[in-house]
Amino acid sequence: MKLLILNLGSSSIKYQLLENNKFLIKGLIERIGMSGSRIKQIVLKKQILKKSILNKKIDNHFLGIKKMKNLLCDEKVITEEIYAIGHRIVHGGYFFSKPTIISDNVKKKIKKLFKIAPIHNYINYMGIKISEKIFKTSIQVAVFDTEFHSTIPKKSYLYAIPDEFYLKHYIRSYGFHGISHKFVSKTAIQYLKNNKVKLITMHLGNGSSVTAINSGKSVETSMGFSPNSGLIMGTRSGDIDSNIIFHALKKGFKIDELIEILNKKSGMLALSGYSDMRDIKKKYEKGDKKAILAYEMYAYRVKKYIGISISVMNGVDALIFTGGIGENDILMRKLICKDLDFFGIKLDKKKNNFNFINEKKNVIEIQKKKNKVKILVIKTNEEFQISEDILFILKKNN
Structure with a gap:
């Protein structure tokens, strides 16, 4: 089973193509919207790492994803072979506390959170929309940065403001970068054996x-x-x-x-x-x-x-x-x-x-x-x- 992972940051796109949880291709597009934009792609073929570095200005994330798709095609990756695409979504808000298969209803809820995470959620949403057009047969899945922090106790996540802000408007501390914190903490626990x-x-x-x-x-x-x-x-x-x-x-x-x-x-x-x-x-x-x-x-x-x-x-x-x-x-x-x-x-x-x-x-x-x-x-x-x-x-x- 082939999976494509898209991780769109404010000025970058990280991507990985995996099969049976082993990477086939990984890439980084960085300095999007800045001078000196660059792409680095690594392809694993017969245990040999092949690096492709291209220096070209990339004005926005849409052009970045298009370039990524072309680079995958250059490596003879057929888009129909990609079973699912995972999207890192920064803010799950009060809607999402676990990974979710993307539907029209899910997209509507992600859009509602634009105002809370104006830099990222819009970019993440656009990543979904572009992917749906390019990878039409793939299942789209959202993984939320806020999920890992759902264990934070109430005494920590509540703000000392009137109840209605939380009860009516869901204003509380959510936390972010949860996917990264989750990965490195799991790695550390295994490394320290504790x-x-x-x-x-x-x-x-x-x-x-x-x-x-x-x-x-x-x-x-x-x-x-x-x-x-x-x-x-x-x-x-x-x-x-x-x-x-x-x-x-x-x-x-x-x-x-x-x-x-x-x-x-x-x-x-x-x-x-x-x-x-x-x-x-x-x-x-x-x-x-x-x-x-x-x-x-x-x-x-x-x-x-x-x-x-x-x-x-x-x-x-x-x-x-x-x-x-x-x-x-x-x-x-x-x-x-x-x-x-x-x-x-x-x-x-x-x-x-x-x-x-x-x-x-x-x-x-x-x-x-x-x-x-x-x-x-x-x-x-x-x-x-x-x-x-x-x-x-x-x-x-x-």
């Missing part, structure tokens, strides 16, 4: 979040009602005082203008002039003051949520870095782990200075030798987790 382990998983990328996981269950997370809360992100503000919005409205700002500012013009972009951490790092290394401040603020906010997570679980056994920044940014890992000695978190600078390209393993330990708390860098694989969830729901419905 089902009761207390983990803090940090998915750090263009969008970022921290989750406290106790015995495999999410108990606290930095993102709340929308993906704009919590950490500082590429273009998203993260936590701000709600009265700033009311103050801005009184000053003449429009609601749609503020939505645009807080979601697409804030975060690292507002602090440094760049949204991609790789660009900011280049400026940091040249001594750019804005880039240095942006790096320090980003790390500070992550440390803050590490402290929250430790207090919620009354301890931590392992700290986990994942996502594009978490897996690859040596400097950011160093800044985040600095001055956490009190919690038994001590980074080994030498071990931290590694590159996943040169590593055969997906889990790297970077803590000091006799460290109380493990510090792990784990390569996330949301697409593999989505494929497992798809197989589960397909079996359940057969």
Whole structure:
């Protein structure tokens, strides 16, 4: 059975073609809508990895999916052979708490959540619509980032506002990046051989979040009602005082203008002039003051949520870095782990200075030798987790 997994981010498309849960083709289209868009596709044939890298500007996700389809066809993948397509959907809201086969009714509910997750849910929805046109015989399945956080207790997910906001409008903390947090926490539990382990998983990328996981269950997370809360992100503000919005409205700002500012013009972009951490790092290394401040603020906010997570679980056994920044940014890992000695978190600078390209393993330990708390860098694989969830729901419905 062939499965195609689509994972559309705000500026990227990850995809994997799997058969019997083993990948045949995987690809990454990144910097969509930015200069320097690029595609990297890896094809497994007779245990040989073939890489295809194309540099071409890709203005939007529609063109990205079309390009992906052409690359799959170049490898003689017949679209009718793809039994199901799994879509990562950021916000399941109060509608969805498990993987779901997509119907017209499901699409309507996903559309209703556009206002809560304006950057992602629209992109995810478009991924479904485009896929339905291109892969007409495939079953479409939605896997939701909010699902993993359905175990967070009521004392955590409720806001201290009148009941009607929750009872009538379903306003509560939902949490996001659940697919990634689920994958890396399962990987860590297997690696550490401990089902009761207390983990803090940090998915750090263009969008970022921290989750406290106790015995495999999410108990606290930095993102709340929308993906704009919590950490500082590429273009998203993260936590701000709600009265700033009311103050801005009184000053003449429009609601749609503020939505645009807080979601697409804030975060690292507002602090440094760049949204991609790789660009900011280049400026940091040249001594750019804005880039240095942006790096320090980003790390500070992550440390803050590490402290929250430790207090919620009354301890931590392992700290986990994942996502594009978490897996690859040596400097950011160093800044985040600095001055956490009190919690038994001590980074080994030498071990931290590694590159996943040169590593055969997906889990790297970077803590000091006799460290109380493990510090792990784990390569996330949301697409593999989505494929497992798809197989589960397909079996359940057969």
